[in-house]
Each structure stands twice: as C-alpha cells, then as structure tokens.
Amino acid sequence: GESVGLHLPTLSVQEGDNSIINCAYSNSASDYFIWYKQESGKGPQFIIDIRSNMDKRQGQRVTVLLNKTVKHLSLQIAATQPGDSAVYFCAENVRGAGNMLTFGGGTRLMVKP
C-alpha cells in the first residue's frame, strides 16, 4: 500500500470490545506482512507478522488474517484496552526486493473508556 496522505482513517471502539483494522495491498508478489503500532512521537513497534504461506497467525490478544485471493490483511485486537490507542500500520515485503518494507497509510485506533 501507499501512503494515503493527511487524513488517517480512524476506528473508534469501546474499551473491552474487539477491534478489526484492515489493510489492502496490491502487489501479488508480496510474501511477508507485518503489523506495527505507533504511538504519538515514537517509532513503530512490531506487533505480529505473517508469511504468505499462512492464512492466520495468533499472538497475545492479536490475530492477523491474510486473504491472498483479495489481497487483504487484517489485525484483530481482542478486548481492546486504552493502551491500544495508537496508529496501526501494515507493511509488506515483496519477494525479491530484499528486506525492504512498503508501508500502508495507517489507521488510528481510539479506545473509549
């Protein structure tokens, strides 16, 4: 995905609810995907990754789903907490492009207490 400019889409959820953040990618040669969390004024923090030979991967309170047919990636956060409020980016690595990542535009998650 490419940067979408100045207006980050925002997802607002109630504390305790589940959150789903979506990401579309366009390059069918992408074979490795990562979700990062970025809090204000900080660098991106690794959350979870998935390779193209998998459809689903689970971590602690997070699940990443990969649908290669429609080139769609999602991040599910269970029992969302106020500390989950941040901007979430998906990033993809294209096969043959070395270790370079291309970042999506980002989604701002706001958790209401």
Place this chain on the structure above:
Amino acid sequence: GAVVSQHPSWVICKSGTSVKIECRSLDFQATTMFWYRQFPKQSLMLMATSNEGSKATYEQGVEKDKFLINHASLTLSTLTVTSAHPEDSSFYICSAYWPKETQYFGPGTRLLVL
C-alpha cells in the same frame, strides 16, 4: 523484541547547519538498516537502505548529497542532513533488519530546522 536506539531523540538547528543522527542495534548485528522520514499524520516513507560496508541505496527523489548515510559497522548507521532547511523538518526513523527475523524500529528523531 530487538532494541534499536536513535540519538538524539530531538534536535533544533539553524538553517544551513548539518545534523547527524545515529541509529544503533543494541542486541544484534544488522547488515541492513533503513532510514525513513515521516511527516505529521502520514505514513513512513523509505529514504534509503544502508548496507554495512557499502554505499547506501536511495529511493527515488531522495538527494544522496543532502542525506549522507554511513553504515560503518554492523551495529551503527548514521544519517547526516547537510545544509538543513526548514522543509527538512520531520520525524526521522531508522530500522534495523534482524537476519531471518524482521525489521525493528528505533524511537525516532524529531528534527526542527529554524
């Protein structure tokens, strides 16, 4: 996860001066490091790929003579913004690639050029 540090965390300088930002991988050796720039409310834009012992590879539109990158060791890469101008004000973030793992990011350096 792996730890990547950046120094300084923020810097204010006058127009025309040069600023050096350091990126260190603290607990692993990184043959490849990356430099990104991020403007407010935008995503990360890759500036260049820094390989230890060789010249950096710059993305299209990034001036290599303005943004000097040196990757002298497996744990240190530096970005020097030469003759900085107000339009260079941004959030600069480095990442280090942990072999066979993934990229880990530094905390970022906020540059303000007056």
